Amino acid sequence: MRQDRSYKRFITLGKNLKPSKKIITLIIVISAVAVILILKCSLFSKSNSAAIEDFRTKGNPDAPIKIIEYLDFQCPSCAYASKVIKEQMSSHPDLIHVTLRHFPLSMHRHGVLASTYVECAARQNKFWEFHDKTFENQDAWKKLSDARPAFELIALDLQLNIKKLNSCLRDVSISEIIESHKQEGKAKGVRSTPSLFINGELLVGVNTLPQKLNQLVSQFQSNVEQ
Amino acid sequence: MRLLIGILFIYSGATKTIEPYQNFQYIVEHYQLFDFVSAYSYELDTLVARVIPWLELFLGIFILLGLWLENALKTLGGLVVGFIIVISQALIRGLPIDDCGCFGESFSMPPQGMLIFDCCLLGLVILLLWKKEKTIVFSLDRWMG
Numbered sequence: 001m002r003q004d005r006s007y008k009r010f011i012t013l014g015k016n017l018k019p020s021k022k023i024i025t026l027i028i029v030i031s032a033v034a035v036i037l038i039l040k041c042s043l044f045s046k047s048n049s050a051a052i053e054d055f056r057t058k059g060n061p062d063a064p065i066k067i068i069e070y071l072d073f074q075c076p077s078c079a080y081a082s083k084v085i086k087e088q089m090s091s092h093p094d095l096i097h098v099t100l101r102h103f104p105l106s107m108h109r110h111g112v113l114a115s116t117y118v119e120c121a122a123r124q125n126k127f128w129e130f131h132d133k134t135f136e137n138q139d140a141w142k143k144l145s146d147a148r149p150a151f152e153l154i155a156l157d158l159q160l161n162i163k164k165l166n167s168c169l170r171d172v173s174i175s176e177i178i179e180s181h182k183q184e185g186k187a188k189g190v191r192s193t194p195s196l197f198i199n200g201e202l203l204v205g206v207n208t209l210p211q212k213l214n215q216l217v218s219q220f221q222s223n224v225e226q
Numbered sequence: 227m228r229l230l231i232g233i234l235f236i237y238s239g240a241t242k243t244i245e246p247y248q249n250f251q252y253i254v255e256h257y258q259l260f261d262f263v264s265a266y267s268y269e270l271d272t273l274v275a276r277v278i279p280w281l282e283l284f285l286g287i288f289i290l291l292g293l294w295l296e297n298a299l300k301t302l303g304g305l306v307v308g309f310i311i312v313i314s315q316a317l318i319r320g321l322p323i324d325d326c327g328c329f330g331e332s333f334s335m336p337p338q339g340m341l342i343f344d345c346c347l348l349g350l351v352i353l354l355l356w357k358k359e360k361t362i363v364f365s366l367d368r369w370m371g
Contacts, residue, residue, distance in 0.1 A: 021370055025293060032287055039244050189246040204252035208268055 056100045063097040064220040068197040070103035070185040073114030079135040081194040102181040110147040117151040120168035232290025239283025251275035292365020303351040
């Protein structure tokens with residue numbers, strides 16, 4: 001009898017010690033949010049809108065609209081983004097500054113090759129020319145099983161020194177540069193292309209790029225007029 | 227089975243919440259869900275991209291731990307039905323979607339495959355709701371009475 005009472009008291013005590021369901025739910029929700037936020041902060045670095053000025057940059061370094069674009073030369077949306085940005089820059093040259101970073105996607109078989117050719121063209125001071133021609137001819141070369149002849153034609157068109165170009169294509173440091181850009185992008189949370197950091201704010205894809213740029217241009221144009 | 231579904235949705239939700247929400251928004255935009263309200267489609271896509279990953283994460287946690295289990299399973303069932311509708315409308319309209327975007331970059335599945343997967347998932351959720359006595363084993367709901 002005494003044992004039964006003790007046992008019953010033990011069970012009642014156990015039940016009374018159980019926290020309520022709502023408290024447990026609250027603890028779980030708060031913990032989950034905290035874990036996610038900690039992981040977010042530790043895994044991804046904030047984008048710095050101040051880009052390093054090098055041959056992959058274009059426009060007024062003091063421009064109010066700073067774009068850092070992670071791109072893949074075989075990506076059709078990147079070709080469109082390039083066209084949109086180019087149009088805005090030609091209309092408002094003082095307002096936009098662009099920095100390009102390579103982010104070739106594994107699903108695009110010629111992505112790395114295209115980036116390599118563009119980087120090597122940069123060594124002969126033809127980065128932006130090769131960049132433009134690569135996008136202009138994208139529909140043609142992306143269907144080829146071997147895109148090298150297409151890029152060589154672009155090189156000839158731009159009067160690049162082919163011997164220097166071929167030497168550069170064998171240079172390991174070029175692939176290291178491309179890979180470092182990709183790792184840099186991944187550290188900022190870039191997963192697809194084009195991913196554009198416009199004044200530090202990430203925009204993925206091109207659906208709203210024209211409107212976003214128009215909005216910013218209008219905003220900064222009216223600031224300049226004032 | 228309940229534990230596997232919980233882990234699956236925790237993984238799906240966590241990968242999307244940890245990364246910038248813009249990555250998932252890019253996927254959502256491809257489904258063109260809010261074309262009929264074009265003035266607000268961007269804001270609605272943003273809302274979906276911000277909310278759905280957290281919903282997946284919490285539903286996954288509650289199902290794994292077996293907390294508010296019946297409500298969590300019903301909500302998950304509703305969510306999966308939503309996914310089925312979204313993917314079906316994309317396929318019917320012939321929208322150019324190569325990857326469903328469901329599990330971030332880690333796992334790629336075309337929409338057709340995802341539709342089949344979601345239908346099987348819905349079947350499993352219904353089974354778990356039907357076989358409550360077995361579902362509730364090793365759950366916080368049971369421990370708390």
